[in-house]
Amino acid sequence: MMKKNLTFLLLLALCLNAGPQSLSLKKGWKFSIGDNAEWSSPTFDDKAWKNADLTKPWERQGYPNIDGYGWYRTRVVIPSSLKQKAYLKDTLVLYMADIDDNDEVFLNGQLIAKYGGRNGGMQERHYGKRMYKIPANHPAILWDKENVLAVRIFDTSGDGGLYGADFNLHMADIMEYVKYDTDGDFAYGEKNTLGKSIKLVAGNNYKFNGTISYKVTDPETGATIATKTEKASFTKGKPFEWWYTFVAAKKKSYRITYMFTDTKSAQKAISNETTPYILTPVVSNAPKINGADIFGVRPGHPVLYLVPATGRRPLTYKATGLPAGVKLDPSTGIITGSVEKAGNYELTLTVSNKVGKATKKFTLAIGDKIGLTPALGWNSWNAWGLSVDDEKTRVSAREMSQQLAAHGWSYINIDDGWEIDKRLASGKITTNKKFPDMKATTDYVHSLGLKMGIYSSPGPLTCGGYLGSWQHEDDDAQTYADWGIDYLKYDWCSYGEIAPRNPNLAELKKPYSVMGASLNKVNRDILYSFCQYGMGSVWQWGEEIGGNSWRTTGDIVDTWDSMAGIGFNQDKAAPYAGPGHFNDPDMLVVGKVGWGPNLHNSRLTFDEQYTHISLWSLLASPLLIGCDMGRLDRFTLGLLTNDEVIAINQDVLGKGARQHIKNDKYQVWVKELKGGNKAVGLFNMTDQYQTINLSKNDPALQGFTKFKDAWRQQNIVISGNALTAKVAPHGVLLVTVKK
Structure with a gap:
């Protein structure tokens, strides 16, 4: 054992990084x-356990569709050299x-x-990264000896386990x-200038004194564009607040590196971000x-x-060919009513202004089918989680009406967290105090010409621990209809406690x-959205x-690994x-x-x-915005309002x-469009x-013969025998092609 430990310690020395190690x-x-x-227990024999790959959730390691508990264990020698070489020596940090x-x-x-x-509690949803600080003199730490680290996990639904990009132990550093x-947000000035305010914030009472600098580089050429200290x-x-500006000469993303150097400790704190275009x-x-x-x-x-239309306001709307039972408001462009007779009614819409x-x-x-194109809308979860409320919902509806509805966005969907903790005596569900009157909220959304969505689970409880629809499906469907709901997201969640441990196909289908x-x-x-994480190859039977x-x-x-790992693995479902x-x-x-409730800028780069x-x-995925609609910055608005995309x-x-081409450097995806046209995405995977x-x-x-850059909405002239594009890191060229 001693020889093994000495070898391990030698290998550790090769892994230690400067400040902090x-x-x-x-x-x-x-x-x-x-x-x-x-x-x-450190004495438990885990030899029979499965080797864990920390790049993947346990569903992709032989345990599909498994929710509930799981454990991870590892053995590690914690060298005292970590403490000896650290500027601060009082706290050990575990990052997962x-x-x-x-x-x-x-431990x-x-x-x-x-x-x-x-x-x-353990069974609540607390997804995310962990940084735990442990006193260096904690009796559980065995310095220079083998330690057993065990992590007990509870997965509420979907992917589960311990996985991600970085896991380490290090001493707390002053930085x-x-x-x-x-x-x-970045501010856009004249002559291609970009400006921004950043802050340096201290989490302790140490008085930081030193210098702050930024360096802007072009990732394509490596050239330095701007620098300042x-x-x-x-x-x-x-906190220290710093406003800076520089010239971004081209429509591309530049890399900014910030570096604070503390004079007394000589330690550095470095952060990076990219610029919008x-x-x-x-x-x-x-x-x-x-x-x-x-x-x-x-x-x-x-x-x-x-009717989604852009142009200088006011606009006037007209429609010919409307069937009996519906009408168009000429000042708002909202079509309302009902039509009894099935059929495809061919309309001509006209919008005019000065x-x-x-x-x-x-x-x-x-006819029998609804949702003929993917839903375009907003869902509260990725912004607000369980902190969603009536005010946030109304703000989202107002902002969608004013900024996005003209481009086709229409759904305002409340995710988990709206439900009361106990059903009414009648068996009906109602809202908690965050939503005083769901019917009134829905009426407000409808008054803007938008549609309203809601969330539930086939189990007794939702993922957030609120009431699900188990054994009250008729009650809830009628309540949603009475409120005027247009969309239901139905999340598997606690139905895993109702279904057998390894449900067969019939059992997977049953609650839906x-x-x-x-x-x-x-x-x-009511548009019906299954949220059951792909179990049983749902794309084969969902329709x-x-x-x-x-x-x-x-x-x-909001990471590249998550977004790319999901998005570039959809080929098997595409035919459905x-x-x-x-x-x-x-x-x-x-x-x-x-x-929720604390927000940050997406960690995805702008590319x-x-x-x-x-x-x-x-x-052809539903596009459901997951951000704070009350703070849509200029770049995000550009992402969401490109009509050709x-x-x-x-x-x-x-x-x-x-998926048309896949290799280590790039992928090409091809989508068939009406009229024999296509859309082609060239994606840089590096x-x-x-x-x-x-x-x-x-x-x-x-x-x-005709090629068009969809984002720039500009024709592309191909002089040679190939479509050639220099694509940014993790970026894309999206092209539409016609004959």
Whole structure:
């Protein structure tokens, strides 16, 4: 054992980084599904446990569809050299990313941390990264000896376990008490200038004095674009704020490196971010009608459709070919009423203002199918989590009405957290105090021409521990209809306690069939969204039991690994997408997100956000915004208001893109569009600029003569025999092609 430990310590020396030195914990883990208090003991024999891959949740390591408890264990020698070489010597830090969804951490059998430092219980949803601080003199730490680290996990639903990019032990460093607050928005000035205010915030009473600098570099060439250094002083409660500007000469993303150097300790705190660049052209003053070319409603059910149109206000709306029973408000563009007779009603929409007018052919499809194109809207979860309330919902509706509805966005969906803790005596569900009057909230949303969505679970409880619909499906469906709800997200959650441990296909279908039957009894169209994380290859049978969309994956977070790992693994589900039934790789993580109540700027780079929206549009996925709608910055607005990109998503064929080329450096995805056209995405999978060539004789391009950059809305002239693009790190060129 001594020889083994000495060898291990030698290897550790190669892993230690300067300031702070760290001990990697990425390898050597084992795990088991289940729960047993003995598993925390350092003497427990875990040889029979499965080797754990910390890059993957346990669902992708042989335990599909498993929620509930699991344990991870590893053995590690913690060298005293960590402490000896540290500037601060009083605290050992355990960093783990990510915990899905909650945890208790044991060191040599002693409980040292839990729940991410939050209040609550083990079975609550506390997904996220962990940074636990342990006093260096804690009796559980065995310096220079083998330690057993055991992590007890509880997974509420979807992906579960211990996984992510970084796991380490290190001594708390003086710079760990320094935080860069970079969540302010960039300001756009004249002559291509960008400006921003950042803050240096202290988490302790140490008086930091030193210098702050930034360096802007071009990731394509490596050239330094701008640099500046100033003096900086700050301490707890007294942050240092710094405003800077520089010239961003081209429409591309630059890299900014911030560095604070503390004079006394000589320690450095470094942070990086990238700069935004807006490709979406400025909206014209002339009228333009946007959105899908078709809208489906069932016979006799209420029609609510807002004609999405841009142009200088006020606009005047007209429609010819409207069937009996519906009318168009000429000042708002809202179509309301109901149509009893099934059929495709071909309308001509006209929008005019002082500048001119625009017309568009549009189909009002009265029949059995609804949701003929992917839903465009907002969902509260990725911003507010369980802190959603009536005010946040109304703000989101107002902002969508004012800034996004003209581009086709229409759904305002409340996720978990609206439900009361006990049903009424009648068996009906109602709202908690955060939503004083759901009917009034829905009426407000409808008055704007928008639609209202809600959330539940087939189990007794939702993921957040609120009331589910178990054995009250008819009651809840009727309540939703009475409130005027237009969309239901139905989340598996605690139904895992009702279903068998390894449910077969019939058992996976059952809860969704039951609620589907209840929804069919009400006199209202309620778009039906399955949230069951792709179990049982739901894309193969979701349409059969009435789903309008279905999650194909676990929950997304705002990292490249999460977004790319989900988005670029949708090819197997693509053939099952079509009008009225779409694959859903989860909600968008652009803008200010955080899962409530504290928000931050998306950790995706700006290039990665272009990839995110491009890929989801190609996949014909529902586009559900997950950010704070009350703080939509200029870049995020550009992402969400590009009508040519949205048109790819809303194409009437409803086809999901297929993976055409895949290699280590790039991928090409191709989506068939109406009229024999295509949309093609060229994605750079590396963190360096890549030149991607696609021959004109390639099947994706063969026979096509017209090429257009969808984001820039500009034609592309190809002089040679290939479409050639220099694509940014983790970026995209999104092209539409026509004959």
